Amino acid sequence: MSGEDMDRLIERLAADSRPVRVLAPPLRRAVLLLAFMGAVALAAILTMGDMDTLRTQHAGREEMMYIETAAMLATAALAVTGAFFLSIPGRSRMWLAAPLPAALLWIALSGMGCWRDLVRHGSDGWSLGHSSDCLLFILGVSAALGIPLFWRLSRAAPIDPLRVAILAGLGTAALAAFILQFFHPLPVTFLDLGVHVAAILIVIGAASLLRGRMLIRSEA
Amino acid sequence: MEVELSGTEDNWGVLLAAAQAGDSDAYRKFLHSVLPFLRSVARARTRSDDVAEDAVQDALLTLHRVRHTYEPGRPVKPWLAAIAARRAIDAMRRRGRQSAREVHDPAAYETFADVEANPGRAGETSAELARRMSGLTPKQKEALDLVKLKEMSLAEASAESGQSVASLKVNIHRAMKKLRLGRGKEDEG
Numbered sequence: 001m002s003g004e005d006m007d008r009l010i011e012r013l014a015a016d017s018r019p020v021r022v023l024a025p026p027l028r029r030a031v032l033l034l035a036f037m038g039a040v041a042l043a044a045i046l047t048m049g050d051m052d053t054l055r056t057q058h059a060g061r062e063e064m065m066y067i068e069t070a071a072m073l074a075t076a077a078l079a080v081t082g083a084f085f086l087s088i089p090g091r092s093r094m095w096l097a098a099p100l101p102a103a104l105l106w107i108a109l110s111g112m113g114c115w116r117d118l119v120r121h122g123s124d125g126w127s128l129g130h131s132s133d134c135l136l137f138i139l140g141v142s143a144a145l146g147i148p149l150f151w152r153l154s155r156a157a158p159i160d161p162l163r164v165a166i167l168a169g170l171g172t173a174a175l176a177a178f179i180l181q182f183f184h185p186l187p188v189t190f191l192d193l194g195v196h197v198a199a200i201l202i203v204i205g206a207a208s209l210l211r212g213r214m215l216i217r218s219e220a
Numbered sequence: 221m222e223v224e225l226s227g228t229e230d231n232w233g234v235l236l237a238a239a240q241a242g243d244s245d246a247y248r249k250f251l252h253s254v255l256p257f258l259r260s261v262a263r264a265r266t267r268s269d270d271v272a273e274d275a276v277q278d279a280l281l282t283l284h285r286v287r288h289t290y291e292p293g294r295p296v297k298p299w300l301a302a303i304a305a306r307r308a309i310d311a312m313r314r315r316g317r318q319s320a321r322e323v324h325d326p327a328a329y330e331t332f333a334d335v336e337a338n339p340g341r342a343g344e345t346s347a348e349l350a351r352r353m354s355g356l357t358p359k360q361k362e363a364l365d366l367v368k369l370k371e372m373s374l375a376e377a378s379a380e381s382g383q384s385v386a387s388l389k390v391n392i393h394r395a396m397k398k399l400r401l402g403r404g405k406e407d408e409g
Contacts (some may be wrong), residue, residue: 006277009277009379010252013246019242159286160306
């Protein structure tokens, strides 16, 4: 392309310089969306959640349950916030790794809970509880939470949508897994945990595959 | 909003903020002054002037599309560098894919000015061409029309149609392929 062509391109772009609405800082946008998602989750848990069963399941390991729950929420919050940051050009790529420590802690504590049940209940600890229901729950809730999230993220028209989609997928799946705790009638077995992890990976994979449709509004 | 500033690096943030508010002069000044920086980022990534120029065009179009994501007051360079680097990577990938599946053979397009010397093409009337064109998608037709018939540059066609440079290239390639295939079928028949 000649310098003259480049000049003509710049002229065309300058001629199309209508005012634009500047995006709010990513942290503010993330906090607002997380507050919305949190309110929806809280309403669902308070109206339909089974708190008594949750308390019975975790009797004797309440502290671990709190840490595990905090790790899930931290994973969701850091992944969603990271998605908002990475949707803006030039922001730190470290956001991609930000939710990993919390996610590893969550999976590790879930694994320890499964191990405890295995020791306590013997071979029942390996049984496939309500795994298919859990899978559908995580996929369904993730899809529902993903709609507003991807809609908000698409406002930035991310230049590298894959990283944004991966974090957004992890964020919605982690939040869905958090909500699932309040609807899970049986202790989580190792196989259940495997299904939960698989569901999260499916959500991340689906978000990555659909990134073009969900994140890019004006690309031809 | 009128901004009377030079296009030096220190003023990029102010110029871009003014451009976000709709100041076309500030925007023009900004785009001209960041061009060398975009080129340097693209060249460092691609190590090829041709590919780098493609990347710079795409970077300018992307910059235009995402100019609302720049947060006034923040450094402009990382924002610009990320856009240019991303488009340079895309341009390199595109070039890699093209060279892997296409053969450059200028002789294949050789023909003669005298219609009599090209008997196989003598019947290629504009009506036939129009019929073949009807098999193209609207975007393919638009790309062909702007770039091949109106002889616009890819960047101009992109600004005119709203299609990215990459999409234009793909649509032209597919349109030409369809037109050639149509011809091949007739030759067989």
